[in-house]
Amino acid sequence: MTRAFYDAFSTALQASWELSALVSLLAGVASHHLIFRPFEIDGYAWQILFIFLGSVFIFVTAYIQLAGYGVMLALCRVSLIATAYSSGAAISIFMYRAFFHPLNRFPGPFLAKISRFYAMNNAAKNIKAFEDIRSLHKKYGDIVRVGPRELSINRPSAISVIYEPPTRTTRSPWYAQVSNDVTKISLNSTRVLKVHKLRKKVWERGLSFRALAVYAPRIQAKVDLLLSKLANHCGRPIDMTEYAMFFGFDVMGDIGFSKDFHMLELESEHLAIKGVHESMLAIGVLGTVPWLLSMISKVPGAAASFSRFTTWCHRELQKKREIVASEAAALKDQDPRDIISWLLKALNEGDPSAPPGEIAIQEDARLLIIAGSDTTSAALSNARGFSGSITSPAIRKAISVFKRRLKKNSLEA
Numbered sequence: 141m142t143r144a145f146y147d148a149f150s151t152a153l154q155a156s157w158e159l160s161a162l163v164s165l166l167a168g169v170a171s172h173h174l175i176f177r178p179f180e181i182d183g184y185a186w187q188i189l190f191i192f193l194g195s196v197f198i199f200v201t202a203y204i205q206l207a208g209y210g211v212m213l214a215l216c217r218v219s220l221i222a223t224a225y226s227s228g229a230a231i232s233i234f235m236y237r238a239f240f241h242p243l244n245r246f247p248g249p250f251l252a253k254i255s256r257f258y259a260m261n262n263a264a265k266n267i268k269a270f271e272d273i274r275s276l277h278k279k280y281g282d283i284v285r286v287g288p289r290e291l292s293i294n295r296p297s298a299i300s301v302i303y304e305p306p307t308r309t310t311r312s313p314w315y316a317q318v319s320n321d322v323t324k325i326s327l328n329s330t331r332v333l334k335v336h337k338l339r340k341k342v343w344e345r346g347l348s349f350r351a352l353a354v355y356a357p358r359i360q361a362k363v364d365l366l367l368s369k370l371a372n373h374c375g376r377p378i379d380m381t382e383y384a385m386f387f388g389f390d391v392m393g394d395i396g397f398s399k400d401f402h403m404l405e406l407e408s409e410h411l412a413i414k415g416v417h418e419s420m421l422a423i424g425v426l427g428t429v430p431w432l433l434s435m436i437s438k439v440p441g442a443a444a445s446f447s448r449f450t451t452w453c454h455r456e457l458q459k460k461r462e463i464v465a466s467e468a469a470a471l472k473d474q475d476p477r478d479i480i481s482w483l484l485k486a487l488n489e490g491d492p493s494a495p496p497g498e499i500a501i502q503e504d505a506r507l508l509i510i511a512g513s514d515t516t517s518a519a520l521s522n523a524r525g526f527s528g529s530i531t532s533p534a535i536r537k538a539i540s541v542f543k544r545r546l547k548k549n550s551l552e553a
C-alpha cells in the first residue's frame with residue numbers, strides 16, 4: 141500500500157506542468173466545496189496557513205528527492221501548483237458567493253457579497269461602522285446582505301424569530317474568536333444554546349432584584365459622585381463622554397468585584413481600562429473580518445494593551461477567591477456582595493450553571509466589566525441633556541431634579 145502510494149506520487153510528480161496546474165486548480169475548487177464551505181473554519185486560520193506552507197515544503201522536497209528536480213525548478217513548479225490551487229479555491233469562492241449563495245436573494249453591495257474585507261475597508265475609513273450599516277439600510281431596505289454570510293436586519297418583528305425559543309439561530313462565527321470550546325469562553329461567547337441557557341442562570345441570580353438591592357447603595361454613591369463632579373463644572377464645559385465612561389467603569393468595578401477604579405474621584409482613566417480603550421480601534425476594524433482578528437490576537441504581544449486589562453481581571457479574580465474562601469463561614473447566610481462572588485459561589489457549590497472551568501470564569505470576569513460599563517456609559521453620554529455642555533440653566537435644573545428624584549426614590553424602587 142505504502143509502496144503503491146509512493147509509486148503513484150512519484151509518477152504524479154513527473155506529470156507535465158499543464159496537467160499539474162489543472163489538477164491543482166481542481167483541487168482548489170474541491171477544497172472549497174468539500175472543506176471550506178461545509179465546515180466552519182474561521183477559527184483555524186493559523187492551522188490552514190501552516191498546512192498550506194507545510195504542503196509547499198513537502199512538495200518542494202518531493203520534487204527534489206523523488207523527481208530529481210533542481211532546487212530552482214522545484215520552487216518554480218511548486219509556485220505554479222500553489223498559485224493554481226489558490227486560484228481554484230478563490231474563483232470557486234467568488235463564483236459561489238456572487239451567484240449561488242442562498243443569501244443571494246437579499247440586496248446589498250456587490251463587494252459585500254464577495255468578502256468581509258469590504259466592511260473592513262469601510263470601517264477603517266470612517267471608524268463608524270454603525271453609520272455604514274445605517275446608510276446601507278437607507279439604500280437597500282430592512283434586510284441587507286452585509287457580508288458573504290451575513291445579513292443586517294432592521295425590522296423589530298425579526299427579534300422574536302431570531303431570539304425567542306424555539307429559535308434555531310445561534311451566534312455567528314464572530315463569537316468564536318476566543319474559542320469554540322465552551323469550557324474556555326465567556327457566557328457571551330457561548331454559541332451552544334443549551335449551554336448558554338444553563339450558564340445564564342447564575343448571571344440572572346447575580347443581576348436579580350434581590351442582588352441589585354445589595355448593590356444599590358454603592359451605585360447611589362457613584363451617582364452622587366458623578367453629580368457632584370458635574371456640579372463642580374457648572375459654568376464650564378465638560379466632556380460628558382469621559383465622565384460617563386468613568387462612571388460606568390467605576391460602577392462595574394464596584395458591583396462586579398467590589399473594587400473601585402477611582403476614575404470619577406481622580407478624574408482620570410485607570411491603566412487597565414486604558415488598555416481596553418486602546419484596543420477598541422483595532423477590535424472594531426479587524427473584528428469586521430472575525431477570522432483575521434482571531435488570527436492576529438493569537439500572535440504573542442499583539443494584544444499587549446488589552447492584556448493590561450486581562451491581567452487586572454485575573455489578579456482581582458484570584459484576590460476575590462481568597463476573600464470568598466476566608467469569609468465563607470462568616471457570610472454563609474448572606475447573599476454575595478458582587479456579581480463575581482455569585483459566579484464563585486456557584487462554582488464552589490458545584491452548581492451546574494457555574495462557569496464550566498477556570499478559563500471560563502476568567503473570561504466571565506472580563507465580560508462582567510466590559511458588558512456593563514461601556515454600554516452604560518455610551519447610553520448615558522448619548523442621553524439627551526447630558527451630552528455637550530452643562531452650562532445651560534435648563535440642564536442644571538434637570539440635573540438637580542434628577543438628583544432629587546434619585547434621592548427620593550432611591551434605586552431600589
Ligand code: HEM
Binds near residue numbers: 327329343507512516
Ligand atoms: C445601557 C446599558 C446596556 C446596554 C445597551 C447593553 C446591551 C447589551 C447587548 C446588546 C447585549 C448582547 C450582546 C451580544 O449578544 O453580543 C448584552 C449582553 C450582555 N450584557 Fe448588557 N447592556 C447594558 C448594560 C449591562 C449591564 C449594566 C450589565 C451587567 C451588570 C450587562 C451585562 C451583560 C451580559 C453579562 C451580557 C451577555 C449576555 C449573554 O451573552 O447572554 N449589560 N448587553
